Amino acid sequence: MNRTQIVDAVYDACVEVLKVDRSILTETTSFAEDLDADSLALVEVVMELEEAFDLRIPEDELEGVSTVGAAADIVARHVEAAA
Amino acid sequence: MADVHLRHDGRPRVVITGIGAVTPAGTSVAETVATVTDGRSCASPITTWDTEGHAVTFAAQVADFDPDPIVGPREARRVDRVSQLGLVAAEEALKQAGLTADDGQPAGDIDRSRVAVVVGTGVGGILTLEDQIETRVTKGVHRVGPLLIPMMMSNATAGLIALRHGFHGAALSVATACASGTNSIGEAADMIRAGRVDVVVAGGSEAAITPTAMAAFARMAALSTRNDDPSAASRPFDRDRDGFVMGEGAGIVVLESAEHAARRGATVLGEVAGYASTCDAHHITAPQPEGEGAIASMLGALADANLDPDQIGHVNAHGTSTPLNDAAESGATVKVFGPAGPPVTSTKGSTGHLVGAAGAVEAVIALQAATTGIIPPVANLVDPDVDDRLDLVMGQPRSVAVAPALSNSFGFGGHNASLVLIPAGWSA
Numbered sequence: 001m002n003r004t005q006i007v008d009a010v011y012d013a014c015v016e017v018l019k020v021d022r023s024i025l026t027e028t029t030s031f032a033e034d035l036d037a038d039s040l041a042l043v044e045v046v047m048e049l050e051e052a053f054d055l056r057i058p059e060d061e062l063e064g065v066s067t068v069g070a071a072a073d074i075v076a077r078h079v080e081a082a083a
Numbered sequence: 084m085a086d087v088h089l090r091h092d093g094r095p096r097v098v099i100t101g102i103g104a105v106t107p108a109g110t111s112v113a114e115t116v117a118t119v120t121d122g123r124s125c126a127s128p129i130t131t132w133d134t135e136g137h138a139v140t141f142a143a144q145v146a147d148f149d150p151d152p153i154v155g156p157r158e159a160r161r162v163d164r165v166s167q168l169g170l171v172a173a174e175e176a177l178k179q180a181g182l183t184a185d186d187g188q189p190a191g192d193i194d195r196s197r198v199a200v201v202v203g204t205g206v207g208g209i210l211t212l213e214d215q216i217e218t219r220v221t222k223g224v225h226r227v228g229p230l231l232i233p234m235m236m237s238n239a240t241a242g243l244i245a246l247r248h249g250f251h252g253a254a255l256s257v258a259t260a261c262a263s264g265t266n267s268i269g270e271a272a273d274m275i276r277a278g279r280v281d282v283v284v285a286g287g288s289e290a291a292i293t294p295t296a297m298a299a300f301a302r303m304a305a306l307s308t309r310n311d312d313p314s315a316a317s318r319p320f321d322r323d324r325d326g327f328v329m330g331e332g333a334g335i336v337v338l339e340s341a342e343h344a345a346r347r348g349a350t351v352l353g354e355v356a357g358y359a360s361t362c363d364a365h366h367i368t369a370p371q372p373e374g375e376g377a378i379a380s381m382l383g384a385l386a387d388a389n390l391d392p393d394q395i396g397h398v399n400a401h402g403t404s405t406p407l408n409d410a411a412e413s414g415a416t417v418k419v420f421g422p423a424g425p426p427v428t429s430t431k432g433s434t435g436h437l438v439g440a441a442g443a444v445e446a447v448i449a450l451q452a453a454t455t456g457i458i459p460p461v462a463n464l465v466d467p468d469v470d471d472r473l474d475l476v477m478g479q480p481r482s483v484a485v486a487p488a489l490s491n492s493f494g495f496g497g498h499n500a501s502l503v504l505i506p507a508g509w510s511a
Contacts, residue, residue, distance in 0.1 A: 019155075019156040019157040019160070040230055041161075043229040044230065047226070050225070051226070
């Protein structure tokens with residue numbers, strides 16, 4: 001599992017949950033400012049990723065996650081830990 | 084000279100300036116009224132989930148409903164169907180009232196802090212609740228989503244309508260089971276009469292055609308089991324009726340003080356002239372057999388409207404197609420109106436029973452019928468077995484003089500609610 005695959009999965013989750021155009025997404029895209037996503041939407045995005053990678057990411061780890069890249073970092077950490 | 088904007092009791096008159104409906108009979112008021120006036124039944128086999136093993140396998144569904152044009156694809160994902168239906172019906176009503184523009188933006192020069200929302204439901208977002216319980220059981224507790232609560236809560240539709248349109252008055256949900264829509268409109272009218280707000284977006288919404296809800300209603304023996312012929316299943320007042328047909332949908336009206344409507348030049352469609360509500364306090368689900376609470380509700384609404392029974396042009400009955408309701412309601416209606424009462428219809432033969440939305444949708448249909456003088460027939464009614472003094476509209480629509488309508492709803496819990504609606508242009 002490399003980082004590109006994980007970032008791709010975050011993009012997929014954003015498209016599914018937030019119904020945004022995939023082409024606008026980068027690692028610096030802000031959930032709140034660029035995608036108008038609230039905290040509930042962020043939880044939903046992360047749940048999509050938990051499902052995709054069969055992970056469990058505790059809610060308190062989402063605090064401070066504001067960008068697509070930061071979400072990918074958390075997933076990468078958990079994927080690594082599970083490996 | 085009497086102030087034309089005040090009632091007989093000196094309080095503000097409450098007029099209707101917009102109506103909206105999304106029902107099994109159509110995704111607008113016009114479509115719904117046309118289907119109901121044709122007496123066409125809208126029940127069909129359930130296709131959205133596996134009905135294998137179910138005692139009842141059909142319902143009156145809102146087919147091909149697409150919330151996206153109004154609600155938007157992202158928002159639709161986080162809003163239960165019950166609220167999607169309510170939002171779309173509210174949009175139709177608010178556009179007609181001139182309070183929302185064609186593009187969904189606010190319109191009309193009004194004080195949005197004096198606009199309330201009262202939208203009832205029987206059970207709220209039960210589709211989401213069932214789905215999430217299944218998720219928890221099959222996938223584990225960590226897969227339960229963060230949107231379950233805001234999607235299932237009974238007040239979601241009222242809150243979402245207020246949110247979308249920027250209405251800052253009270254936003255409430257009235258839950259009186261199958262009387263919710265009627266109670267919502269009545270309580271909303273009272274808020275305007277009390278002077279607390281100028282405008283109320285009022286009605287009901289329901290989307291409870293779920294595997295567990297259908298199994299439970301079937302267990303109560305409340306539902307028709309005519310699985311082999313769904314379109315003949317909802318047959319209010321007919322000898323062969325065997326229960327109600329579960330429906331879904333939403334009905335919304337925009338209520339406004341007459342003075343407020345006149346000041347902004349709104350087109351008045353009619354008036355909520357009378358409202359009353361009682362409770363049987365008899366049994367949690369069975370109606371009081373003599374219909375005492377229903378009689379008191381109807382008489383109360385007539386008194387509130389300051390009208391005599393013979394001034395009513397037609398009755399839109401609760402008429403669920405259950406053996407108990409239709410027997411009790413027919414007797415109660417004859418007691419209120421006497422042996423030569425007005426024509427009576429139940430539009431549930433066509434739409435099925437929309438539970439918490441029923442009363443609101445029926446208020447819309449009754450207002451249209453009162454306005455045009457064309458009373459829809461009771462679909463599927465061929466052999467009435469209720470009090471034969473009840474003048475049921477059978478087979479074809481009935482033409483009557485333009486006149487006020489009375490609409491009844493009764494709900495599990497013993498709730499009775501009645502509205503008297505006066506069409507624009509009618510005077511005593």
